[in-house]
Amino acid sequence: xxxxxxxxxxxxxxxxxxxxxxxxxxxxxxxxxxxxxxxxxxxxxxxxxxxxxxxxxxxxxxxxxxxxxxxxxxxxxxxxxxxxxxxxxxxxxxxxxxxxxxxxxxxxxxxxxxxxxxxxxxxxxxxxxxxxxxxxxxxxxxxxxxxxxxxxxxxxxxxxxxxxxxxxxxxxxxxxxxxxxxxxxxxxxxxxxxxxxxxxxxxxxxxxxxxxxxxxxxxxxxxxxxxxxxxxxxxxxxxxxxxxxxxxxxxxxxxxxxxxxxxxxxxxxxxxxxxxxxxxxxxxxxxxxxxxxxxxxxxxxxxxxxxxxxxxxxxxxxxxxxxxxxxxxxxxxxxxxxxxxx
Amino acid sequence: xxxxxxxxxxxxxxxxxxxxxxxxxxxxxxxxxxxxxxxxxxxxxxxxxxxxxxxxxxxxxxxxxxxxxxxxxxxxxxxxxxxxxxxxxxxxxxxxxxxxxxxxxxxxxxxxxxxxxxxxxxxxxxxxxxxxxxxxxxxxxxxxxxxxxxxxxxxxxxxxxxxxxxxxxxxxxxxxxxxxxxxxxxxxxxxxxxxxxxxxxxxxxxxxxxxxxxxxxxxxxxxxxxxxxxxxxxxxxxxxxxxxxxxxxxxxxxxxxxxxxxxxxxxxxxxxxxxxxxxxxxxxxxxxxxxxxxxxxxxxxxxxxxxxxxxxxxxxxxxxxxxxx
Numbered sequence: 001x002x003x004x005x006x007x008x009x010x011x012x013x014x015x016x017x018x019x020x021x022x023x024x025x026x027x028x029x030x031x032x033x034x035x036x037x038x039x040x041x042x043x044x045x046x047x048x049x050x051x052x053x054x055x056x057x058x059x060x061x062x063x064x065x066x067x068x069x070x071x072x073x074x075x076x077x078x079x080x081x082x083x084x085x086x087x088x089x090x091x092x093x094x095x096x097x098x099x100x101x102x103x104x105x106x107x108x109x110x111x112x113x114x115x116x117x118x119x120x121x122x123x124x125x126x127x128x129x130x131x132x133x134x135x136x137x138x139x140x141x142x143x144x145x146x147x148x149x150x151x152x153x154x155x156x157x158x159x160x161x162x163x164x165x166x167x168x169x170x171x172x173x174x175x176x177x178x179x180x181x182x183x184x185x186x187x188x189x190x191x192x193x194x195x196x197x198x199x200x201x202x203x204x205x206x207x208x209x210x211x212x213x214x215x216x217x218x219x220x221x222x223x224x225x226x227x228x229x230x231x232x233x234x235x236x237x238x239x240x241x242x243x244x245x246x247x248x249x250x251x252x253x254x255x256x257x258x259x260x261x262x263x264x265x266x267x268x269x270x271x272x273x274x275x276x277x278x279x280x281x282x283x284x285x286x287x288x289x290x291x292x293x294x295x296x297x298x299x300x301x302x303x304x305x306x307x308x309x310x311x312x313x314x315x316x317x318x319x320x321x322x323x324x325x326x327x328x329x330x331x332x333x334x335x336x337x338x339x340x341x342x
Numbered sequence: 343x344x345x346x347x348x349x350x351x352x353x354x355x356x357x358x359x360x361x362x363x364x365x366x367x368x369x370x371x372x373x374x375x376x377x378x379x380x381x382x383x384x385x386x387x388x389x390x391x392x393x394x395x396x397x398x399x400x401x402x403x404x405x406x407x408x409x410x411x412x413x414x415x416x417x418x419x420x421x422x423x424x425x426x427x428x429x430x431x432x433x434x435x436x437x438x439x440x441x442x443x444x445x446x447x448x449x450x451x452x453x454x455x456x457x458x459x460x461x462x463x464x465x466x467x468x469x470x471x472x473x474x475x476x477x478x479x480x481x482x483x484x485x486x487x488x489x490x491x492x493x494x495x496x497x498x499x500x501x502x503x504x505x506x507x508x509x510x511x512x513x514x515x516x517x518x519x520x521x522x523x524x525x526x527x528x529x530x531x532x533x534x535x536x537x538x539x540x541x542x543x544x545x546x547x548x549x550x551x552x553x554x555x556x557x558x559x560x561x562x563x564x565x566x567x568x569x570x571x572x573x574x575x576x577x578x579x580x581x582x583x584x585x586x587x588x589x590x591x592x593x594x595x596x597x598x599x600x601x602x603x604x605x606x607x608x609x610x611x612x613x614x615x616x617x618x619x620x621x622x623x624x625x626x627x628x629x630x631x632x633x634x635x636x637x638x639x640x641x642x643x644x645x646x647x648x649x650x651x652x653x654x655x656x657x658x659x660x661x662x663x664x665x666x667x
Contacts, residue, residue, distance in 0.1 A: 080414075080415065082411075113448035113450070114448030124447040126450045131415075131447075132410075132411075132414060132443065134439065139434055141407070142435065143439065146407060146410055146411020146414070147411040147412070147414060148411070149411065150411065153367060153394075175401075176402075176403045176407075177404050179401065179404070180398065184396070337444060337448065339444075339486075339583075340506075340507035340508055
């Protein structure tokens with residue numbers, strides 16, 4: 001018996017091919033800068049939590065920076081995105097101002113969601129075409145299908161882009177949403193960030209079958225697999241997949257292999273992960289990987305890197321300072337957020 | 343005035359709103375080619391085409407979730423869930439997404455969507471096809487919950503629900519679809535959401551009813567009039583947000599309250615109405631409010647057992663009689 005599953009595996013892009021992708025030096029440096037912004041932002045957030053200045057659940061994007069940055073660069077800024085509770089990186093990569101993201105984490109009125117949403121919904125920014133960030137695993141998938149339905153109905157050339165993790169592949173919403181998108185040939189690009197752990201449980205221990213990608217393929221989606229820690233490979237894969245979707249080919253699905261640098265949430269030490277496994281992945285963590293490639297290609301040097309780091313530090317310092325001193329939403333205002341009046 | 347069945351009135355509402363606004367689309371199980379298992383969407387595919395009237399897979403989470411997504415993009419989807427029982431599979435999307443999206447985004451988004459469903463209590467459909475649980479959604483601020491009790495209201499309320507910028511759960515009584523006919527104006531009209539309607543004026547007792555029990559309450563009022571008891575029937579129509587003023591105003595006049603609805607008694611719609619009236623108009627009550635509900639049991643299949651399980655005009659009349667004794 002022959003296995004008919006068709007999954008396109010996109011190999012790691014060598015530095016010598018960057019030019020073929022139309023990625024000039026400015027774009028490459030910009031991508032590294034976006035990844036570093038997320039990295040330093042999340043490190044600061046972690047510190048603020050450990051200092052007790054921030055409280056509540058928060059799921060850091062550390063280690064997955066290449067996925068958000070690569071995908072956001074490959075799609076259009078007007079493509080609506082569905083994010084998740086691990087969404088700080090999606091927001092920053094989309095260009096949501098760090099001060100608005102930080103203010104939301106502080107629960108302040110200047111936040112993206114006026115402090116009402118918090119970390120798990122911080123990415124919601126209509127201005128930046130992120131109309132939903134869901135805190136329920138898998139639930140963004142049918143919503144993304146609905147966004148695609150609206151875009152298709154209106155005859156727009158925009159596509160919906162939905163982010164979720166490996167855990168989502170075991171939900172009913174995954175099955176129902178992917179099937180609906182495929183049956184109706186909706187313009188949706190599904191991005192699975194397989195960071196190997198569903199909360200504290202290794203995905204492999206609660207997942208049978210060949211792969212998450214194989215499931216998507218079985219539902220009839222054009223499916224890709226790629227290494228998610230290499231930002232240019234992510235970019236290339238998302239570019240191919242988004243062109244397929246935008247061209248009217250129906251929905252596409254990408255499974256990116258990546259790795260959480262830290263625990264599920266900010267307080268989780270991830271003690272349950274084997275040391276060897278962590279070390280293996282750290283050798284391939286996205287920022288040092290991309291930095292060394294850019295250095296090797298002569299695109300960046302230590303001086304430029306320092307400059308970027310300083311710029312980012314200033315942005316984050318300001319974001320924290322502003323967030324700390326800005327006001328909370330008056331409680332009474334909450335009543336105006338429940339229903340649209342009139 | 344011409345008379346239409348409940349199903350025909352709903353069909354007209356959908357047809358008129360789809361003609362009026364091309365952002366209105368419909369999808370659900372068997373709604374397109376079959377015209378809905380209860381014919382509520384009959385003929386819509388033929389008039390509006392397959393892009394606007396779609397048959398879905400049996401995937402309630404995807405149906406409600408797709409409505410959320412489409413509404414986020416500015417369409418006005420009307421999603422049909424064939425039986426209220428099946429809605430539980432889509433509850434995450436309805437309660438945790440549709441009802442919360444505006445709030446948790448700090449007011450950035452709006453979701454002009456309607457989820458229609460029907461409950462089949464009274465049609466011997468057994469425990470898993472007869473449930474009535476709109477009171478659950480009283481715990482989901484952000485949703486509007488609408489339950490028409492007459493063909494006229496069904497049409498006017500559905501039109502208002504489609505035009506509303508908030509997510510609306512629209513619960514129909516399946517037993518009324520083809521068994522209840524009533525006057526429906528031919529000219530354009532809307533029935534506002536969030537307002538109750540006094541269906542019958544009276545002085546001695548207020549009976550608050552909703553959906554299927556409105557007809558039962560009116561029948562009880564007829565009988566009681568012959569016995570010399572004057573009953574005012576208030577049809578809630580929208581249970582969330584609830585028209586507290588209309589209820590309280592009626593109770594201030596009659597000083598006695600019976601609430602009749604198809605929920606099981608514990609934690610039902612009646613429970614909320616009773617608590618609200620006790621809180622807001624205790625001094626006007628001459629007696630404790632009385633609830634007429636289904637017993638706190640799942641719905642049995644056996645036809646005589648189901649009949650006994652259900653609220654009817656006789657049970658409502660008995661409750662009123664006890665109050666005025």
